Amino acid sequence: LRRVYLTRHGESVFNLSGQLGGDSDLSERGVAYARALGQYLRKKLFPAESPAAESPGMDPCASHPTSEGGACVATATAAAVAAVSAGCWGPKFEVWTSTLSRTIETASHLPPATMKYSWAALDELDAGLCDGLTYAQVKERYPADFAARDDDKLNYRYPEGESYRDVLLRLEPVLLAIECRTSENLLIVGHQAILRCVYAWMFGIPVESMPYIEIPLHGVLELTPTPAGWSENRYSFGI
Numbered sequence: 001l002r003r004v005y006l007t008r009h010g011e012s013v014f015n016l017s018g019q020l021g022g023d024s025d026l027s028e029r030g031v032a033y034a035r036a037l038g039q040y041l042r043k044k045l046f047p048a049e050s051p052a053a054e055s056p057g058m059d060p061c062a063s064h065p066t067s068e069g070g071a072c073v074a075t076a077t078a079a080a081v082a083a084v085s086a087g088c089w090g091p092k093f094e095v096w097t098s099t100l101s102r103t104i105e106t107a108s109h110l111p112p113a114t115m116k117y118s119w120a121a122l123d124e125l126d127a128g129l130c131d132g133l134t135y136a137q138v139k140e141r142y143p144a145d146f147a148a149r150d151d152d153k154l155n156y157r158y159p160e161g162e163s164y165r166d167v168l169l170r171l172e173p174v175l176l177a178i179e180c181r182t183s184e185n186l187l188i189v190g191h192q193a194i195l196r197c198v199y200a201w202m203f204g205i206p207v208e209s210m211p212y213i214e215i216p217l218h219g220v221l222e223l224t225p226t227p228a229g230w231s232e233n234r235y236s237f238g239i
């Protein structure tokens with residue numbers, strides 16, 4: 001069964017200071033979330049994994065040259081057996097991140113058999129001249145913009161930046177690719193505005209409501225296809 005997992009990146013240094021956008025690293029808490037996410041997915045997707053694969057210094061997937069590309073050729077070697085038990089040939093599992101450090105760092109503790117792609121289209125909504133400011137600073141320096149965004153968050157475009165509508169347009173290839181992935185599990189490590197768009201599209205939520213969808217930090221949305229559409233489970237790891 002193919003599932004789609006959505007998560008925001010772990011808490012970043014900018015999240016801590018309340019600054020918009022940027023390309024900051026994860027905070028300590030963010031790193032703890034990245035680790036917990038790795039554990040969660042490892043258990044979820046590769047329950048048959050042998051304890052040996054978790055021993056420090058042993059990474060059977062990495063030592064097997066064909067495990068990353070997905071097209072594995074069976075060879076009856078000890079390495080191949082270890083690779084199977086570590087999940088390399090288990091369910092196919094792709095990870096998509098943005099090109100920003102906080103999503104890449106969040107994905108850095110995931111099981112070794114995953115294929116990882118960084119999409120610029122998944123980068124956070126561009127806050128333009130307001131990038132790096134806090135909401136309070138935006139209100140103080142650009143009061144008319146702050147009010148305009150409050151009035152119409154969907155269509156408001158940051159000066160030299162983007163609106164939610166702009167983001168939805170540039171996400172189109174990603175959304176189509178989600179639709180095409182019917183045999184692989186997929187984890188998207190994204191950003192707040194981006195995941196609002198992805199989630200709204202998957203669940204057919206009206207675009208006017210999209211900028212207000214709740215996508216908390218440090219939680220995973222597990223989406224399973226059903227004949228009636230996607231069903232959803234939410235997990236958090238108390239971090």
Ligand code: F6P
Binds near residue numbers: 015021022124125191
């Ligand atoms: O605060 C985190 C963040 O991802 C910012 O980088 C981004 O500008 C913002 O959320 C998007 O959320 P909203 O559209 O509600 O301001």
